[in-house]
Amino acid sequence: MADLIKEIHDMVVEYKKDAIAEKVDQALNEGKDAESILNNGLIAAMDVVGEKYSTGEVFIPEMLASAKTMKIALEKIKPQLQKDVVASNKGVVVIGTVKDDIHDIGKNLVAMMLEGAGFEVHDIGIDNSPENFISKAKEVNAQILGISALLTTTMPMMKETVEALKDEGLYEKIHVIVGGAPVSQQYADEIGARGYAADAVVAVEKIKSLLDS
């Protein structure tokens, strides 16, 4: 019984993305509980992948392939899950780059890693005004707003977004986390962002800890 979930777990770790759907179907047909597949199969697997990344055993493309595999499985079990169980498990994140900044490689990486870790991620792409960030965050009831900037000239838009969030009275409710080459912990503190992450892996850890606290 437990073996099928273990198999799914291992398939995520080994990023068998072409075979995972079939295996999940099989598990569901054999009466496996969707929530158990999620927690003991998928999310547990991504934790293992994260650990292996930290020790240098796993490279980024492999981690992303695992995340992709996990997402395919997640889509399969979603109809069976209690509504909002995914979101309530981890959290809802809105992520995008600031106004006038179209550099989005880092942001995309963070979004994929978050999905892999089981978050509900709404990627609003590039060139977002503070209003864009806020209206999407309201719409999906986000707990986390991830803002990215690559340029020192666009970085001030992060501050404006935080200010706009304050004006809307949402600052306490929505945690802002910032990232990008010119951004630092010091800058995050200055503008009142709750978190700063230097890379995608740290971003996931940081967001987990923000939501736990």
Add this chain to the structure above:
Amino acid sequence: MLQFPVGTLRPSMRILSDEQVVAIHRAAMEIMNSYGMQVQDEEALQMFRDAGAIVEKDRVKLPEYIVQDALNSAPTRVVLSNQKGERSLFLEEGKTYFGTGSDTIYIIDPETGERRRVVVKDIGNFAKVSDALPNISFIMSMGNPIDVPSELVYMYEFAQMVKNSNLPIVFCSDSGPDTEKIWEMAAAVYGGDEQKLEQNPFLLHYVEPVSPLKFNRTSVQKILTGAKHNIPMSFPSGANAGSGAPITLAGAMAMGIAESFFGLVLQQLVRKGAPFVFGPNVSVMDQRTTVVSYGCPEWALTQGAVTDMGRFYNLPTWAYAGSTDSKRVDAQAGIESTFSVFAAMACRSNLVHDVGYIEYGTTSSLEQLVMANEIIDMARFFMNGIEVNDNTLALDVINRVKDQSTFLMDDHTLENFKTAQWYPKLLDRQNYPAWEKGGSLTMEDRLTKEVNKILSNYQPEPKSNDVLAKIDQILDAGL
């Protein structure tokens, strides 16, 4: 009859065969013809459309003849003057010039050794030290200062470079309006003579598209403004393998070359004959850390390959060297910078930037710059080859000294020792007791000492008060 002298081979290196060059060219052409580039600016879209490009919404595809036209009108050699108006960098076959890099976030403070944000004074210090170093031939800002208004950052950078050096300047800008102001400042250096500046530019505009295949609006605006004034330009994308470009170097290069040509075409549409320095920056994004490497062998390879492509297109080339991923100027910094400097020089890349970067281009270091100056010197000696003639074969000397114990006493040694050998300035060759007596200084110690010596003793030839006043006036007026 007097016999011909033996020629000297200067070692050089090619990365690509003729067949490989053509294959990469074809791939780049396919990308330009068939996939196209996303252009995020209406004015540029219209210009491409008028020129005969295929424009589908915001995607521009270039038929081959448009690319050929641009290649035909771009000059095959670019000459940059120094700020005194003396033509000094000849970007043409076989010539290599090293210079610093653009906007880092941090600097290693030369006094405290602390990593801190860049302030405007640091730009001046880098310009000054570069001016003092014989192997640094052009300057870039080396930092993005936080103590000036953010919309005027590039103007302040330019002013600092003008005030602290007379070397040619490769500058960045934010968009069209500050490019115009920088042009005004540059003209002020020539006493307001814009025509002289157009003909003998001491500045080159560094503009970047965004990989993959995106031509952002601000870059368009920079080109429209710069080309109008005939400002020489490089348009290197960061076509970094595994992030903005395919993980495999050939594809990353082909895409980067295609991106680079979109800039060339737009520039030539604005002004036929405007000078262009060819080549993308093709490094790798490390698949373990997501860091874009500034010390990897891959970039050393691709820049050599880009130089081979430049020969094929008959355009001067852009490259990088003398930087490191290390957080400090240490053994890793020494290894990585030596590797890239040697490769860039062996391949004869023309305009080689980023000398002095550490921490994968996030931090700049005066020590790293001074160290690279020494590495360049060493590589220069190597590439000069071995002269073979009667004097250097020294047969008569051998015959003369053969019964004695050493060549040290012979006049031939006295007459030739200065040119026959390379003497390091900072690498240590003392015997142990002498080294110990001198304070047991490590290379790092000597670099810091040298940096501070230059900073306190060196004075670049100053600009006239009129020029300085005009520069400040333009700065104060803002945008």
